[in-house]
Structures are given as C-alpha cells and as structure tokens.
Amino acid sequence: MQPLELSAVDLVTAIRQGEVSAVQVAEAFLGRIAKVDGSINAFLHVDREAALARAADIDARRKAGKPLGALAGLPVAVKDALCTSDQPTTCASKMLAGFRPPYDAHVVAKLRQADAVLVGKTNMDEFAMGGSNENSAFGAVHNPWDLTRAPGGSSGGSAACVAADMAPAAIGSDTGGSIRQPAGLCGITGLKPTYGRVSRRGLVAFASSLDQIGPMTRSAADCALLMETIAGHDPGDATSLADDVPRYSEMLEKPLTGLRIGRVAEHFGPGLDPEVAHGVEEAFAAFKAAGATIHDVELPHAKYGIATYYLVAPCEASSNLARYDGAHYGCRSSVRPTGEFESPLVEMYCRSRAEGFGPEVKRRIMLGTYALSAGYYDAFYAKALRVRRLIRQDYLDAFQQVDLIGGPVSPTPAFPLGEKTSDPLAMYLVDMYTVGTNLAGIGGISFPCGFTKGGLPIGFQLQGPALSEPLLLRAADRYQKLTDWHTRRPKLAT
Amino acid sequence: MSKQPATAASDPYITVIGLEVHVQLQTQTKLFCGCSTRFGSPPNTQVCPTCLGLPGSLPVMNRLAFDLAVRAALALNCKIAPFTKWDRKNYFYPDLPKGYQISQYDLPFSSDGHLEVIDPKGAFSRKVDIIRVHLEEDAGKSMHDEAAGTADTRIDLNRAGTPLCEIVSQPDLRSPQEARGWLNELKLLLVYLGVSDCNMQEGSLRVDANVNLHIPLPGEGGAEGRIAKTPIVEIKNMNSFRSVERALIYEAARQWEEWQATKVEMGKMPKQTRGWDDPAGITRPQRQKEESSDYRYFPEPDLVPVTVSDAEIATARAAMGDPPTVLRAALAEKWKISAYDADVLVNQGRDLVAWYEDLATRVGEGKVASNWMQQDVLRTLNERGGTIAEFPVTPEQVADIIGRVQKGDFDTSRGREIFAEVLTSGKAVADVVASMGIAAVSDDDLVALCQELLAANPKIVADVKGGKEQAAAGLIGQAKKKNPNANPGKVRQMCLDLIKALP
Numbered sequence: 001m002q003p004l005e006l007s008a009v010d011l012v013t014a015i016r017q018g019e020v021s022a023v024q025v026a027e028a029f030l031g032r033i034a035k036v037d038g039s040i041n042a043f044l045h046v047d048r049e050a051a052l053a054r055a056a057d058i059d060a061r062r063k064a065g066k067p068l069g070a071l072a073g074l075p076v077a078v079k080d081a082l083c084t085s086d087q088p089t090t091c092a093s094k095m096l097a098g099f100r101p102p103y104d105a106h107v108v109a110k111l112r113q114a115d116a117v118l119v120g121k122t123n124m125d126e127f128a129m130g131g132s133n134e135n136s137a138f139g140a141v142h143n144p145w146d147l148t149r150a151p152g153g154s155s156g157g158s159a160a161c162v163a164a165d166m167a168p169a170a171i172g173s174d175t176g177g178s179i180r181q182p183a184g185l186c187g188i189t190g191l192k193p194t195y196g197r198v199s200r201r202g203l204v205a206f207a208s209s210l211d212q213i214g215p216m217t218r219s220a221a222d223c224a225l226l227m228e229t230i231a232g233h234d235p236g237d238a239t240s241l242a243d244d245v246p247r248y249s250e251m252l253e254k255p256l257t258g259l260r261i262g263r264v265a266e267h268f269g270p271g272l273d274p275e276v277a278h279g280v281e282e283a284f285a286a287f288k289a290a291g292a293t294i295h296d297v298e299l300p301h302a303k304y305g306i307a308t309y310y311l312v313a314p315c316e317a318s319s320n321l322a323r324y325d326g327a328h329y330g331c332r333s334s335v336r337p338t339g340e341f342e343s344p345l346v347e348m349y350c351r352s353r354a355e356g357f358g359p360e361v362k363r364r365i366m367l368g369t370y371a372l373s374a375g376y377y378d379a380f381y382a383k384a385l386r387v388r389r390l391i392r393q394d395y396l397d398a399f400q401q402v403d404l405i406g407g408p409v410s411p412t413p414a415f416p417l418g419e420k421t422s423d424p425l426a427m428y429l430v431d432m433y434t435v436g437t438n439l440a441g442i443g444g445i446s447f448p449c450g451f452t453k454g455g456l457p458i459g460f461q462l463q464g465p466a467l468s469e470p471l472l473l474r475a476a477d478r479y480q481k482l483t484d485w486h487t488r489r490p491k492l493a494t
Numbered sequence: 495m496s497k498q499p500a501t502a503a504s505d506p507y508i509t510v511i512g513l514e515v516h517v518q519l520q521t522q523t524k525l526f527c528g529c530s531t532r533f534g535s536p537p538n539t540q541v542c543p544t545c546l547g548l549p550g551s552l553p554v555m556n557r558l559a560f561d562l563a564v565r566a567a568l569a570l571n572c573k574i575a576p577f578t579k580w581d582r583k584n585y586f587y588p589d590l591p592k593g594y595q596i597s598q599y600d601l602p603f604s605s606d607g608h609l610e611v612i613d614p615k616g617a618f619s620r621k622v623d624i625i626r627v628h629l630e631e632d633a634g635k636s637m638h639d640e641a642a643g644t645a646d647t648r649i650d651l652n653r654a655g656t657p658l659c660e661i662v663s664q665p666d667l668r669s670p671q672e673a674r675g676w677l678n679e680l681k682l683l684l685v686y687l688g689v690s691d692c693n694m695q696e697g698s699l700r701v702d703a704n705v706n707l708h709i710p711l712p713g714e715g716g717a718e719g720r721i722a723k724t725p726i727v728e729i730k731n732m733n734s735f736r737s738v739e740r741a742l743i744y745e746a747a748r749q750w751e752e753w754q755a756t757k758v759e760m761g762k763m764p765k766q767t768r769g770w771d772d773p774a775g776i777t778r779p780q781r782q783k784e785e786s787s788d789y790r791y792f793p794e795p796d797l798v799p800v801t802v803s804d805a806e807i808a809t810a811r812a813a814m815g816d817p818p819t820v821l822r823a824a825l826a827e828k829w830k831i832s833a834y835d836a837d838v839l840v841n842q843g844r845d846l847v848a849w850y851e852d853l854a855t856r857v858g859e860g861k862v863a864s865n866w867m868q869q870d871v872l873r874t875l876n877e878r879g880g881t882i883a884e885f886p887v888t889p890e891q892v893a894d895i896i897g898r899v900q901k902g903d904f905d906t907s908r909g910r911e912i913f914a915e916v917l918t919s920g921k922a923v924a925d926v927v928a929s930m931g932i933a934a935v936s937d938d939d940l941v942a943l944c945q946e947l948l949a950a951n952p953k954i955v956a957d958v959k960g961g962k963e964q965a966a967a968g969l970i971g972q973a974k975k976k977n978p979n980a981n982p983g984k985v986r987q988m989c990l991d992l993i994k995a996l997p
Contacts, residue, residue, distance in 0.1 A: 082550070083549065091549070096549065101543070101548060102548070105550055200552065201550065201552050202550040202551075204549040205796075208795035208796050209795035236552060238797050238798050239797075239798060315792060316792075319582050319584050319593070319790070319792070321593075322584060322592065322594055323592050325593060327588045328547075328591065345588070349586055372584075372790035372791075373790060374788045377790075377792075
C-alpha cells in the first residue's frame with residue numbers, strides 16, 4: 001500500500017481498518033516533504049517529531065480498541081495564518097517571526113479533536129495578501145507543475161503541498177480567492193465555504209468581513225470529509241452561523257439531472273486565456289452531459305468587484321494589522337531614536353512597521369488608511385460598502401434562476417514567478433472571478449477541468465448561494481466521477 | 495464647596511460647560527471576553543487572547559454589560575435605539591493592544607436624554623440635556639516609571655476590555671458649582687441603579703469638561719449688542735469632582751483674562767486641550783497633535799449589530815427601581831419631611847434610605863426620625879466610616895430610644911448619651927438605661943423635688959411671681975443635680991404650676 005496515492009477518505013478508512021498504521025502514513029508524507037519541499041518551499045514549519053508521536057498515539061489507541069476521531073491518522077497541513085499552540089504562527093511575515101500563540105485556532109482544535117495529524121504550517125503570501133505566494137517573507141512557493149511558476153496565492157503553500165503529495169489535505173483561508181485560485185493553479189480541489197460556516201477564531205485576520213477558512217484537497221469528496229470536522233457554530237465567533245452541519249459526505253451521490261448552472265457572459269471577455277476558456281467550456285459540456293442545464297445569467301455589478309474588494313479588504317486590513325506595532329510580538333526596530341519623528345514612540349512604531357512588513361502589506365495598509373481617512377471615507381469605503389450590497393443582490397437575483405454559477409477560477413493558468421511582481425494592478429486582476437463570492441458572503445469551489453498544452457492545470461469554479469456547500473461538493477464530486485483531471489499528478493524530480 | 499467664588503451674577507460673562515463622563519460598568523466580566531473586571535489584581539493577570547488583542551482573537555459581546563448600559567441610559571431619560579452597531583476607533587498607543595478600540599460611532603445605543611440637578615439649598619437648578627450615551631471597551635493602563643530614571647513604561651492590560659459608558663452632555667451647565675452638583679447627581683443615580691461604583695480613585699468614573707465663556711458685548715451707535723464666545727477648551731486629568739470644580743473656576747478666570755488681552759473668539763483657533771495640574775491648581779496646554787487625531791472609524795466586522803426590542807426596554811425599566819429624584823419626592827411626601835432633609839437622606843444611598851424608612855415606620859414620625867438620622871446616625875457614621883449596613887446600632891434600637899424620649903422617660907440629650915453608649919458598648923438599650931441609673935421619675939417624686947427647690951430658692955419664686963417666668967430656668971440646673979433623671983421640661987412646668995398655686 002502506497003499512502004501517498006490514497007485519497008483522504010481512503011486513508012482514513014485504511015487506518016481505521018488497520019490496513020496501514022497512522023505512523024506509516026505520517027512517515028510516508030513526512031518523507032515526501034523531506035524529499036521534495038526543498039524545491040517547492042510549501043512549508044514554513046514541519047513538526048516531524050510531534051506528528052510521529054501523535055500518529056503513534058493514534059495507533060496505540062486503535063490497538064487498545066479506544067474510540068478514534070473522524071480524521072484519525074490523516075495528515076493535514078495548516079496554513080500559517082491559523083494559530084497553533086505548539087507550532088510557530090508567522091503569517092509568512094517577519095513581523096511575527098518566532099511568534100507562538102498561546103492557543104489553537106478553533107479549526108485547529110477541531111482537527112486535533114478529530115485525531116488528524118498536523119504535519120506543519122504552510123507558506124503563504126504575507127498576511128494572506130497576494131495571489132502568487134511571492135509576498136512571503138520566507139521565500140516564494142514554486143508550483144509543483146512547473147517550478148518556475150507561481151502556485152497562486154495566498155494559500156499557495158497549502159495548494160502546492162497537496163499537489164505535490166506532501167499532504168493529502170490542507171487548510172487554507174480565502175479572502176478574495178486565496179483557496180480557489182491556488183487550488184486552480186495547482187490542479188487540486190478547494191472549497192471556500194459560506195461566510196460564517198467555519199469559525200474564524202484563531203485565523204489571523206486579514207479582512208474580517210471576507211476571510212473564511214476552507215479545505216484544500218485532491219477531490220471534492222475529501223473536502224466534504226474535512227468540512228464535517230471543521231464546519232459548525234462557534235460561540236467564540238460572533239459571525240459564525242448557528243445552522244446544523246450536514247453530513248456532506250453522505251450527500252454526494254445524487255445525480256445532477258435537472259441541476260441549473262448559470263454562465264456569465266462577461267467571464268469570457270477580454271483577459272481570459274483561450275486555453276483556460278476552452279477548458280472551462282469543456283467542463284460546462286461535461287456538466288450538461290451529466291444532466292445539468294446551462295443558463296445565461298447576469299451579474300451586472302461584477303465589473304466593480306475588484307475595485308470594491310480592493311477598498312473593503314485594505315480598509316479592514318489597515319485596522320487588523322495595527323496591532324503589529326513593534327511594542328508586541330518581538331519585531332521591534334533596533335534603531336535608536338533619532339529625534340526626526342514627533343516622539344520616540346512614534347519613531348519606534350514607524351521604523352518597526354517599515355522593517356517588519358513587506359511591500360504589498362504596506363501598500364494595502366496605506367490604501368486602507370487613506371480610504372478610511374476623514375474626508376475620504378464616503379467617497380471610498382462607504383461607497384464600496386454600497387457597491388458590495390449591489391454585488392450581493394446580483395447573486396441573490398441570479399440564484400433565483402439557477403442553482404449554481406460556473407466559470408473560470410482565474411484568467412490564466414499559473415504564471416511565471418516574477419512576472420507580475422512589479423505590477424500590483426495586474427496581480428490584483430488574478431482575483432477578478434473570485435472576489436465576488438467573498439463580497440457576497442456565499443460559497444465557491446474550485447477544481448481542475450483540464451490542462452494547457454504546456455501541462456498546466458486549468459481550474460473550474462462553481463459558486464452557490466449561502467450554505468449551498470452540499471450542492472457545491474456534490475456537483476464537483478459528480479464531475480470528478482466522470483473525469484480524471486483531479487487524479488493527475490505533477491512529475492517532480494526527486 | 496470651594497471657597498473660591500463660582501460664576502456670580504455680577505460676572506461680566508457666562509461660563510458655559512459641557513461634560514463627557516466615562517463610567518465603568520459594574521460587570522463581573524469584560525465587554526468582549528470572559529475575563530474578570532476586578533480592580534487591584536496583580537498586573538496582567540486578568541487577560542486572555544481577546545483582551546490582549548492577540549492575532550486571530552475575536553470579541554463576543556457580553557449581553558449583561560449591554561443591558562446594564564441600557565438601564566443607565568433609561569435612567570438618563572434617553573431614547574434606546576432599536577438597532578445599534580459597533581465601530582472601530584483606530585489609534586496607536588501601547589496600552590491599546592489591538593491598535594483600535596471597539597466603540598460606537600454614528601449609531602450609539604442611546605441618545606437624547608436629560609438629567610436635572612436641583613441644589614437643595616436653592617443655589618441653582620439645572621436640567622442638562624444628554625446628547626448620547628454609548629458603550630465602548632476601556633484601554634489598558636500605562637505606568638510611566640519616571641522615578642526609576644529609565645523612563646520605562648509598563649503596561650497593565652487588566653483593565654483592557656472593561657465596559658465603559660460614555661455620557662456626553664450638551665453645554666447646558668452655567669457654573670463650576672453646577673457642574674460639580676450635576677456630577678454628584680449623576681454619580682448618585684448610577685450608584686442607585688447598580689450600574690457603576692463610580693469610584694474616581696479606581697478610575698471607574700472619569701470626567702472631561704468642555705468650557706468657554708459667553709460675553710455680552712454692548713452695541714455701538716445704538717446697534718444691538720452681541721455675545722462673544724471664547725474658544726472652547728477641553729480640560730482633562732481631573733481626579734475628583736472637587737478638582738472638576740476648581741479646574742473650571744481656574745479655566746473660566748484664565749479665559750476671561752485671555753479674552754481681555756486678545757479678544758480671540760471661538761472658531762479663530764482650533765479647540766484646545768488643557769490638562770489640570772491639581773497640586774499647582776492650574777490648567778496647562780496639552781500638545782495640539784493629540785487633538786487632531788483622525789480615528790478612521792468604521793463598522794467593526796467581527797461583531798454583529800445589536801437589536802433591542804420594546805419588551806427588553808420594558809424589562810430593563812421595570813428592573814430599574816426609583817431613581818433619586820423620584821425617591822426624594824416620595825420620601826418628602828410620605829414622611830412629611832423637607833426637601834432638604836429628603837435630599838440629605840437620598841444622597842447617602844439606597845441602603846441608608848431603607849434604614850431611615852425602617853426607623854421612621856417604628857417611630858411613626860418622619861421628622862423626628864429624620865432629625866435623629868442626620869444628627870446622630872449620619873454624624874457618627876461619617877466619623878466612623880463604613881456603610882450603613884455595617885453600622886452597629888439598629889433602627890429598632892434607635893426607635894426604642896426615641897420612644898423613651900417621647901414617653902418622657904428622659905430628654906433628648908440624655909437620649910443621645912444612651913445612643914452613644916449603645917454604639918460603643920454594643921449593649922441593649924434597656925441595659926444601658928439601667929446601667930446609667932436612668933429610671934423614670936414618678937409624679938410624686940417630681941412634686942417632692944420641685945417643692946424642695948422652691949423652698950430653697952425664695953428669690954426665684956418671688957421673681958416668677960413677679961411675672962419673670964424665665965427665672966424658672968435657674969431651678970432646672972439644680973433639679974438635674976439632685977436627680978439626673980428628672981425631665982427638665984416637666985420640672986419647669988411643675989415648678990411654674992406650684993408657684994402659681996402659692997398664695
């Protein structure tokens with residue numbers, strides 16, 4: 001038995017039935033990390049000893065006939081934006097280098113309760129700001145399908161580690177596409193749940209009204225399995241939804257006959273790579289063949305999505321990141337007060353923040369600070385909130401006509417590292433198809449629907465109404481039962 | 495009261511004052527986490543990821559704190575908003591761990607109230623409108639260790655996240671004395687409601703004052719005059735109501751002098767902030783920079799809006815109990831005491847009022863009970879310190895003493911001695927009366943005593959006979975010496991009767 005080749009669902013079954021031990025599984029994945037991550041840089045921290053000890057404990061409990069959690073023995077990689085009490089949590093920022101939170105994020109605690117084996121913390125764009133993972137203070141992540149290309153971001157490490165078989169499942173967070181876009185560019189499946197479906201407690205905040213944690217795996221069925229553990233109400237998160245968590249895994253079988261999928265004409269306009277367009281159209285055809293019907297729908301305000309997102313998110317970020325001020329978390333400028341600032345305290349703040357944050361984070365803090373300033377608030381932030389409501393209404397209207405909306409995840413396949421780093425606006429446009437989901441607070445899933453001639457994965461996105469996760473997962477799972485794109489693996493020199 | 499004069503009618507200006515009061519709510523736990531709000535614990539022992547503002551931590555509103563704030567706002571006659579939300583007030587300071595304070599900006603939970611203060615001595619009476627009352631979290635405390643010479647600042651975050659009500663008044667107050675009186679009334683109200691202990695020393699009540707002068711200018715050439723207004727100054731750092739009064743007196747005088755020298759009016763310079771230096775008795779300018787902050791308020795995305803139903807408001811109102819104004823009127827009416835007496839009693843707090851009513855019920859006469867409360871109970875309570883609940887003498891005992899005075903067993907001053915003895919010895923009233931040799935003097939004994947006195951004082955007898963009744967006073971002192979239990983009033987009356995009966 002080769003654990004690296006098994007799905008999360010099959011691994012959990014195999015461990016439960018004693019066909020393979022949790023230690024064997026952990027060793028297989030840890031070995032793979034040791035072998036290939038040098039060229040990918042998906043992990044910021046790997047806790048080999050703790051993972052093996054945890055796996056051994058699970059094996060011992062299984063042998064003793066004690067009850068085991070739903071994810072017993074499943075290795076899971078966690079984005080470094082989620083607090084872990086036994087591992088550093090840095091958000092890929094110098095600002096939090098060496099920071100160890102005194103508590104586990106709600107999702108991390110749930111994974112531990114379910115007996116998952118946490119193998120390590122994955123690389124990301126600093127504070128989840130970016131679409132290429134090049135904004136990490138600890139080096140870019142390389143796309144396993146082509147090491148010269150970006151894996152997407154901000155959950156690039158989580159996407160790359162699943163794509164390269166370093167973990168069967170990973171946790172990401174999605175503020176404007178940060179799960180779906182890297183999943184698309186790395187050829188894996190990623191679910192951005194409805195806002196509030198998964199508790200944000202312990203997720204280091206980027207933009208609180210948009211952030212949502214979700215699973216990143218090789219298949220929709222694996223996402224469904226993880227969702228059963230991580231979703232649910234948390235009284236510690238006031239924005240968390242109280243609705244019961246469905247048994248997602250048991251709701252995948254029903255055929256797609258009669259499913260109405262919307263297609264937005266504007267998604268196929270200028271800027272969309274022809275090979276991506278072709279892959280997406282093929283996926284629509286496959287859904288049609290599976291019994292779904294395809295309908296044109298309109299999202300009239302979608303064109304304002306990027307502008308709206310790049311006001312709302314930086315505004316919230318400018319406030320969320322104020323706590324990293326040099327007085328806390330260790331990163332303080334060592335420059336002695338020069339007297340060039342209004343006070344030594346202000347100088348310490350300015351220098352520490354200048355040294356501790358990377359350029360993209362600073363750019364967004366400045367954007368947000370500016371947009372919230374007296375005299376600009378109405379023109380920028382307040383207006384963005386109004387447009388956000390219109391975008392949300394567009395989706396509500398569209399979901400009167402269709403059950404789900406399909407389309408591309410991002411306009412191009414994985415782009416070369418360095419290609420967009422000098423052009424922030426071009427980088428922001430990689431989020432053009434994904435930000436609407438976050439602004440509307442609804443759900444979205446991304447999964448592979450083909451490959452370019454150059455061998456790069458093409459992603460397909462489905463968006464659904466609030467709490468439509470069972471349908472999103474089912475549609476993606478049905479598609480994956482008819483296709484094999486999600487089973488393809490990059491060939492990595494080892 | 496300060497000996498310095500408040501704004502007097504003769505002043506060539508009117509002092510215009512508005513107050514901003516921050517009150518810590520008396521909750522067991524903080525506004526957005528479960529940490530204790532107890533005062534005086536070792537630094538940073540009542541903290542958790544949320545009030546430390548650690549990455550990833552989230553606030554969850556404490557509904558009990560919110561309900562307590564609603565109670566305060568209702569007592570201040572405010573309208574309660576059916577829908578209210580939280581906002582972030584962004585600024586950098588080391589004792590503000592998140593870099594923002596969760597507060598309320600454009601939709602405070604309550605607004606448009608008022609609180610009236612009436613000086614019992616009639617010096618002033620003022621109804622002050624309240625613009626808004628909102629809820630927010632407190633910051634931590636910075637302790638500047640300048641004495642150590644290192645200028646290190648240490649941060650204690652025990653206080654961070656404690657619920658604070660901010661009460662903003664209209665500039666309706668017209669003298670420093672009124673401001674102090676109004677603050678006393680506000681404090682009394684909040685203590686009565688159990689909303690806050692309003693302890694200024696522990697920082698549970700903080701006051702900032704906005705003050706300027708309105709100066710009537712005569713018109714020229716028959717034109718109508720106008721009112722010149724001096725620039726508004728905000729005064730901070732006042733740590734008692736007395737310092738509020740002193741600072742306002744100082745500031746009004748300072749502004750008057752400045753006006754005379756510069757004639758600068760409001761709007762010609764930015765609002766100034768000055769800090770009160772209590773030992774020096776002066777206000778000093780604070781740095782302009784601190785005032786021009788742009789707090790970049792925006793809605794707090796980590797919290798959901800709060801709705802308040804009419805039923806919830808009705809419940810809060812029902813749980814409120816009578817506020818001091820209502821209680822004063824009720825007490826004066828029920829026990830036939832003066833407004834002044836009712837004011838003195840009510841100002842001592844709800845427990846003391848209950849004590850008084852117990853006493854008055856037993857005595858059956860509100861005025862007598864009130865006199866004993868003020869002259870004996872309150873005086874000794876103030877000397878001893880502590881609360882009425884800890885007072886060693888019970889209403890039952892005081893009623894017993896008063897009853898004996900009323901029966902004529904002994905006079906009031908003798909009653910006071912007994913009260914003092916009961917207080918110090920802790921003995922029962924009857925035992926004290928017995929041990930002090932106090933016994934009722936029978937009518938026969940009284941007649942015998944008086945006849946003895948008349949026989950020994952022919953001069954007084956003659957004077958009284960001659961129409962000088964006041965001469966009888968000389969007999970009372972002697973009667974006391976012969977029998978300390980003799981009631982002076984009775985002795986006097988008996989002697990007069992006996993003299994009249996003489997041929």
